Amino acid sequence: MTIVRRSGAARMRRTGPPFWLALPALVLFGCFALLPLVGVAVLSFMEWDGLGTPRWAGTEIWLDTVTDPATRAALWRTVVFVVVSYLFQAPVALLLGVFTAGRQRYRAVFAVLYFLPLLFSSAAIGITFRSLLDPNFGLSRAFSPGTLTTNWLGDPDLALYAVIFVVGWCFVPFHALLYQAGVRQIPASLYEAATLDGAGRWQQLRHVTLPQLRYTIVTSSTLMLVGSLTCFDVVFVLTAGGPGEATRILPLDMYLTGFRSYQMGPASVIAVILVVIGLTLSLFLSRVSGAGRMQSQQAGAA
Amino acid sequence: MRHTRLRAVAAATITATALTLAACGGASPGDSTDAGTDGGDDDGGTGGGAASAWILTGGGWPVTAGSFERWNGEHDDQPIAVEEFENDAYKEKIRTSVGSGEAPTLIMNWTGGTLADYVANDQVVDIGAQTADLTGRVMASVAQNGVVDGTTYAVPMNDVQPVVLYYNEDLFAQAGIEVPTTWQETLDAVATFEDAGIIPFSLAGQSVWPELMWIQYLTDRIGGPEVFQAVLDGRPDAWSDPAVTEALTKIQELVDAGGFGDAFASVAADQSADAALVHTGRAAMLLQGSWVYATFHTDNPEFATSALGFTTFPTVEGGSGDPANIVGNPANFWSLSASASEEAQQTALDYINQFVYDDDQLTAMLDAGSVPPVAGLEDRIAQSDDAEYLGFAYGLVQDAPHFQLSWDQALPADQAQELLTNLSQIFLGEITPQQFVDAMNATL
Numbered sequence: 001m002t003i004v005r006r007s008g009a010a011r012m013r014r015t016g017p018p019f020w021l022a023l024p025a026l027v028l029f030g031c032f033a034l035l036p037l038v039g040v041a042v043l044s045f046m047e048w049d050g051l052g053t054p055r056w057a058g059t060e061i062w063l064d065t066v067t068d069p070a071t072r073a074a075l076w077r078t079v080v081f082v083v084v085s086y087l088f089q090a091p092v093a094l095l096l097g098v099f100t101a102g103r104q105r106y107r108a109v110f111a112v113l114y115f116l117p118l119l120f121s122s123a124a125i126g127i128t129f130r131s132l133l134d135p136n137f138g139l140s141r142a143f144s145p146g147t148l149t150t151n152w153l154g155d156p157d158l159a160l161y162a163v164i165f166v167v168g169w170c171f172v173p174f175h176a177l178l179y180q181a182g183v184r185q186i187p188a189s190l191y192e193a194a195t196l197d198g199a200g201r202w203q204q205l206r207h208v209t210l211p212q213l214r215y216t217i218v219t220s221s222t223l224m225l226v227g228s229l230t231c232f233d234v235v236f237v238l239t240a241g242g243p244g245e246a247t248r249i250l251p252l253d254m255y256l257t258g259f260r261s262y263q264m265g266p267a268s269v270i271a272v273i274l275v276v277i278g279l280t281l282s283l284f285l286s287r288v289s290g291a292g293r294m295q296s297q298q299a300g301a302a
Numbered sequence: 303m304r305h306t307r308l309r310a311v312a313a314a315t316i317t318a319t320a321l322t323l324a325a326c327g328g329a330s331p332g333d334s335t336d337a338g339t340d341g342g343d344d345d346g347g348t349g350g351g352a353a354s355a356w357i358l359t360g361g362g363w364p365v366t367a368g369s370f371e372r373w374n375g376e377h378d379d380q381p382i383a384v385e386e387f388e389n390d391a392y393k394e395k396i397r398t399s400v401g402s403g404e405a406p407t408l409i410m411n412w413t414g415g416t417l418a419d420y421v422a423n424d425q426v427v428d429i430g431a432q433t434a435d436l437t438g439r440v441m442a443s444v445a446q447n448g449v450v451d452g453t454t455y456a457v458p459m460n461d462v463q464p465v466v467l468y469y470n471e472d473l474f475a476q477a478g479i480e481v482p483t484t485w486q487e488t489l490d491a492v493a494t495f496e497d498a499g500i501i502p503f504s505l506a507g508q509s510v511w512p513e514l515m516w517i518q519y520l521t522d523r524i525g526g527p528e529v530f531q532a533v534l535d536g537r538p539d540a541w542s543d544p545a546v547t548e549a550l551t552k553i554q555e556l557v558d559a560g561g562f563g564d565a566f567a568s569v570a571a572d573q574s575a576d577a578a579l580v581h582t583g584r585a586a587m588l589l590q591g592s593w594v595y596a597t598f599h600t601d602n603p604e605f606a607t608s609a610l611g612f613t614t615f616p617t618v619e620g621g622s623g624d625p626a627n628i629v630g631n632p633a634n635f636w637s638l639s640a641s642a643s644e645e646a647q648q649t650a651l652d653y654i655n656q657f658v659y660d661d662d663q664l665t666a667m668l669d670a671g672s673v674p675p676v677a678g679l680e681d682r683i684a685q686s687d688d689a690e691y692l693g694f695a696y697g698l699v700q701d702a703p704h705f706q707l708s709w710d711q712a713l714p715a716d717q718a719q720e721l722l723t724n725l726s727q728i729f730l731g732e733i734t735p736q737q738f739v740d741a742m743n744a745t746l
Contacts, residue, residue: 049715050401051423135565136579154508154567156730242508243567244727259394261719 037275044268054264061265071270073245074253078229081164081249085228088168089175090221096172097179098209111180118173126237129166153239156246163247167234171227175220182216183209218289225285226278250274353642353649354383355408358392358634360574361593362461362672369663373653380649382408389572397715400425400639407642407650413447413456413635414711415718421450426637430454432651436658443705444632444675456635459658461592461672462699463631465515467616468594469587470580471609473500477586481611485552485618492561495586501563503556504585506571510726514709515589517725518629519615520549526623527704533746534712541742550728550735552618557729567730574601581605589615591630592695595671595688612691614698628698629706633675668692673699717745 044061048054065071100111117125132138133152152162186209194204210217232251235241241248241256248256250270258267357366363386370384385406387395392410399405400420409426411417420426430437430453437445440458448456469481477498482488495502506512521529525545532540556562563585569575571590574597579585581602588594598606617625636654638647657663659676667674668686673695683692699705710718724741727733733741 049419050397051419051425130570133568134575135568136584137575151565151568154565154569156567156732239508242510242726244730244732245723256719259397261716262397263716 040268040271043264044272046265046268048264049262050259050264051262057265062269065266065269066273068266070245071253074248074250074270075273077160077248078250081160081231082225082228084161085164085167085231086221086224088164089172089224090217092168093172093175093220094179094213094217096176098183098205100176101180101183114176115173117170118177120170122170122233123237125166125170126234129169130238133162154243156243159239159243159246163235163238166238167228167231170234171224175224178216178220179213182213186212214289218285221289222282222285226282229278229281230274352381352383353408353646353653354385354406355636355650356385356387356392356396356406356410358389358410359386360389360572360597362596362667362670365663365666365670365672366460368666369657370653372662373657377649377652380652382649382653403641405639405641407639407646408653409637409639410459411456411635411637412631412708412711414707415714416711417448417456417635417637418450419714420637421453421455425640426455427640427647428453428455429457429638429651429654433457433654436655439659439676441675441677441699443699443702447632447707448635448637456637457654457658458633458675459636459654460634461667462633462675462695463591463593464628464695464698464702464705465519465589465591465615465630466695466698467587467589467613468577468580468598469611469613470583470585470605471611473583473586474611481613482616483613484616488616489556489559491586492556492559496560500583501579501585502561502587504569504576504579504588505562505566505729506569506576507562507566507726507729508569509571510722511708511710512571512576512590513725513729514722515591515629516553517546517549518706518709519589520552520618521545522623522627522629522704522706523615523618523625524548524621524623527627527706530706530709530712533742536746538746539743540746541739547735547739550738553728554731554735557731562729567726577601581610592673595691595695599671612694624703626702627704627706628702629708631708631711632705675699717742720745 043054045056045058046054047057047061096114100107100114130153135151135154150158153159190208190212191204194208199207230251231249232255235247235249235252236255239247241252251274254267254270254274257263257270355370357363357370367384367386370382374381383406396405396409396411397416400409405425409420411420417426433454436457437448437454441462444458444462448454448458467481473495474481477491477494477500479491479494480487482491492502505516518530525543525548529540529543529545532543569579574594576585576588576590577594577597578601580588581598595606595610595612598610614625614628636650636658638650642650659674664674664676664679664682668682668688671688671691673683673692679696680693683689683696686692706712710722713721721742724733724738728735728738
């Protein structure tokens, strides 16, 4: 038990709640996450079409899948998807969160409106946007035909970005909510002090709000990045990976390989790759951001 | 102090692991996916004595649903639980269910590669002897699809589904041209409609499978059915046949000429958006399966009775295929799950023998505008409301020297998916016919 070496945080942990409180979560996690994961890892070394008996194939499937240009293209698409999603979601969520943290009544009304997407199921959102973005029967029929007839989901060059927008529309409210809560916890005295020092609105945002939100940003970023890495439902309903392979990101590649081509081996390989990337990404983020050493930044604020 | 804590943690971990394993042991993968209870008051599973069946929605499927309702109304002691699925959802779910031994008693399939897989894994049973009466009444070209290596594993259960060319008569009258019967006339018609701001051919490119109908018909018209038979036989480089390359080239020429408009990749067939383009007067023609006739009548009865035209796929100049050949789905088929109990199997067989293509179902099918693949129906069809269309489709099937099963159903699943992906890229202009041929040859 190495934590004994550390002082403050370690002592806090040792006097924390008893271990058995974690049991229900552990059981569920073991049952529905760890065991299937082991199954998938084993399956990735096997050839199986979903009907007969799985046949042991050794490392052959791994080599084939990893060297397959289609898998690499999907991996690259996933990187673009994750990065662009983050660049779109993070600033919008942060600004919305800071805005709705104000106590004015009209902001509360806005907050409710912004919150709405969280209440809808992803399938419903996907179907709705698919209809809205339809160049033949969508928005273009209701408004001026010229400007809105762009073939958003049918053009291989646009489809990925259209999907990123819709996914962002789904998840921005959640992250805005995180930021709203984060901003509301910042003591007013910090802003008073900043005002006394002559800081304007932007300077307050830059020097008080953002630094105070640091851990919220870390949490929200981790959720955003890993979330878009494994994003499946909305994309599947919107485009099912098409047109061509334009939106076939890794999670879809996994699903289509497994449940359309019935090649469970390669599909499991992609699944394992996704798990490894996801774990590495979250570990890396928590290391870089120092989430493990988090402590209160509000000492003396009261 | 530290040791005690360590020991406590170890004990807790072991308990947790044990609990985890225990909790997992009781769960069976199919528990949560049992069939619904639409048709009966049983739980719909296949473990017990009750029979079950999964069917689809849309097209002519309400007739099948009605047939089961009649059965359940008359057979309290032999209920069949029915659950309805959307086409794509069904295809994904049925495979997993069959593989895990949780399949419904009656397994609906399109024969071809899927049925061959079921047979190879002993998941469906030989029903040749028990259903001889039924298969005797059905057109031979349709019934033979349920035969694998000389044994009948599946029997047809609904309408025969040839792919035909629908068109909007009003738009052709406005444009002052005739419906194309040759490929050259097709290209001329495309140019005319393109100039008039009308989409010449509606195509559900988002669903991709409607694109198959184009390559199937073109390949057949150019090179005959032997070309694809070579692919099915797994002959090396079978896709390199010049007929395939020519068909792909013609497709890309048609796309470039604006034959499908510029937004076909956003049109989805599962919402009947392709048919909607035709009946709202925005597209002139639609190459689709015969089931769309029912869709036209449901979605826009006024158009369907006044301006809906239908004809055969154009001939291709210099092609060696018989212009009377057709492509499509001979029908949907019932197979009997090997994992169902004997009691459930008997119920299912009784249903098949007594209710499939019985008088009531034939009437319901003809009323719904679907063509039963049953021989000797000429008189009944002539008296039906849709005599013109039904007679056309019925004759089409009866006179066809060759009825090509949809390629994605005929091929094994992995090859079919590769085909669909590459074909969609051909339509999008992302790959050349040569790249398509190379990619498909690699799957053989």
